[in-house]
Amino acid sequence: MGIQPSNRSGRRQRAARRGSAALSGLFWLLALALFVAPFLRARDDIGSYANDFTRDTVADSETDKLDVPFADDVANYEREFGPGLAAHIAAASEHYFGLESPWLRDTGSVEFLRIPSGQQNFEIHCVGCHGAIGDGGGPAARYLKPRPRSFRKGLFKFTSTDAASRPQRRDLFQTITRGLAGSSMPEFRLVNEEKRWDLVEYVRWLAMKGEFEHMMLDDAWENEELPDAAELSAIVVARWHPANLRPIFPGVNETPNDAASVERGTRLFNAAAKGSCYSCHGERGKGDGPTALDYEDDWGYPIRPRDLSAGTFRAGAEGVDLYRTIAAGIKGTPMGSFEGALTPQEIWDLVHFIQSLSKQESPK
Ligand code: HEC
Numbered sequence: 001m002g003i004q005p006s007n008r009s010g011r012r013q014r015a016a017r018r019g020s021a022a023l024s025g026l027f028w029l030l031a032l033a034l035f036v037a038p039f040l041r042a043r044d045d046i047g048s049y050a051n052d053f054t055r056d057t058v059a060d061s062e063t064d065k066l067d068v069p070f071a072d073d074v075a076n077y078e079r080e081f082g083p084g085l086a087a088h089i090a091a092a093s094e095h096y097f098g099l100e101s102p103w104l105r106d107t108g109s110v111e112f113l114r115i116p117s118g119q120q121n122f123e124i125h126c127v128g129c130h131g132a133i134g135d136g137g138g139p140a141a142r143y144l145k146p147r148p149r150s151f152r153k154g155l156f157k158f159t160s161t162d163a164a165s166r167p168q169r170r171d172l173f174q175t176i177t178r179g180l181a182g183s184s185m186p187e188f189r190l191v192n193e194e195k196r197w198d199l200v201e202y203v204r205w206l207a208m209k210g211e212f213e214h215m216m217l218d219d220a221w222e223n224e225e226l227p228d229a230a231e232l233s234a235i236v237v238a239r240w241h242p243a244n245l246r247p248i249f250p251g252v253n254e255t256p257n258d259a260a261s262v263e264r265g266t267r268l269f270n271a272a273a274k275g276s277c278y279s280c281h282g283e284r285g286k287g288d289g290p291t292a293l294d295y296e297d298d299w300g301y302p303i304r305p306r307d308l309s310a311g312t313f314r315a316g317a318e319g320v321d322l323y324r325t326i327a328a329g330i331k332g333t334p335m336g337s338f339e340g341a342l343t344p345q346e347i348w349d350l351v352h353f354i355q356s357l358s359k360q361e362s363p364k
């Protein structure tokens with residue numbers, strides 16, 4: 001994605017700001033420590049506490065990595081190249097992705113009728129974790145691991161589409177309906193179905209708008225001038241248009257889940273040539289492969305390969321769910337798509353192997 005403006009000149013200023021804030025807030029920090037203590041254990045895995053629009057970033061002492069918020073990064077740009085970017089992005093975002101935008105209406109990429117209810121329900125059920133603008137920075141976010149998703153990169157993990165495609169509506173619908181097991185993302189089965197589709201549409205809109213704003217910022221850093229909003233907005237809506245999403249289907253119906261299939265799956269899982277699942281997940285899928293500690297996700301947080309023997313799968317534990325996960329991969333993480341690299345038969349063998357791991361673990 002070209003230049004990552006993450007560690008630019010803002011680092012020193014932020015460090016200074018953090019220093020003075022920490023001093024003046026010492027009393028409160030001490031008081032807060034009592035409250036926060038139970039969560040601190042997970043802190044090294046959480047990474048930094050930043051999100052797009054808040055400015056009180058906190059460095060991760062382990063990795064010394066800063067997740068530079070959007071607003072800071074725009075300010076850094078203006079310090080270096082002169083003013084204008086913030087106003088330019090705000091105006092363009094309103095013009096192209098505002099809810100009054102005739103342009104966006106004409107693209108057909110958003111179902112506008114669903115937006116008001118989507119917004120209302122998002123404010124009721126989602127802002128506490130995902131934040132009002134969908135940057136993953138709600139008040140509860142800093143205590144959660146994994147962190148609530150920022151939608152503003154346009155990137156979603158659990159999809160039924162190929163690596164280059166944005167998610168389908170029904171992928172987001174499934175996530176909202178079933179939740180993500182093993183994370184704090186709750187299921188919303190009790191919210192009526194139409195309202196869940198409204199939420200899907202609202203999340204899509206937040207994601208498009210955020211993706212556009214981030215693209216404008218990245219483009220500005222790359223070319224050192226104000227970006228062409230018309231060109232970038234067209235790219236974003238095209239990416240999200242349903243006609244441009246390429247779904248992944250199981251190439252064949254589920255093959256028999258028998259000992260022979262599990263045996264083939266075991267060998268495949270541990271074969272260096274094909275997928276090399278073991279390198280991340282470990283020979284028996286415990287999440288302890290040789291490279292297990294090496295990764296970070298596209299949102300800038302450390303990420304571990306899943307312990308597959310625990311039987312908890314965010315995107316579902318049914319055969320079709322696991323097939324989809326292996327074929328489509330988990331976007332924004334080191335877990336790539338294996339469609340094409342593996343035959344459908346091979347993917348089913350891996351599914352059966354993975355399912356056998358948690359069967360063995362569970363009590364008889
Ligand atoms: C208690 C906190 C919490 C609440 C409330 C919550 N979420 Fe989430 N959500 C999460 C977490 C944590 C993740 C990331 C899980 C992961 O990374 O595997 C997530 C991820 C997601 C994703 C991304 C899935 C993907 O494929 O990347 C979507 C979409 C989503 N949430 C929508 C919603 C909507 C819509 C609501 C309200 C109806 C909501 N969430 C409420 C915590 C929450």
Ligand code: HEC
Pocket residue numbers: 157269274275276277278279280281295303304305306308312313314315316322325326330333334335336338350354
């Ligand atoms: C480069 C490292 C890497 C490789 C290689 C890899 N994975 Fe993963 N895998 C991950 C990571 C990281 C996650 C956790 C992603 C997350 O937290 O959302 C994961 C998660 C999973 C999940 C859990 C999905 C869920 O719904 O929770 C399954 C199943 C899985 N991998 C299967 C495989 C199989 C099968 C292979 C080989 C074909 C493979 N992985 C290869 C890194 C890898």
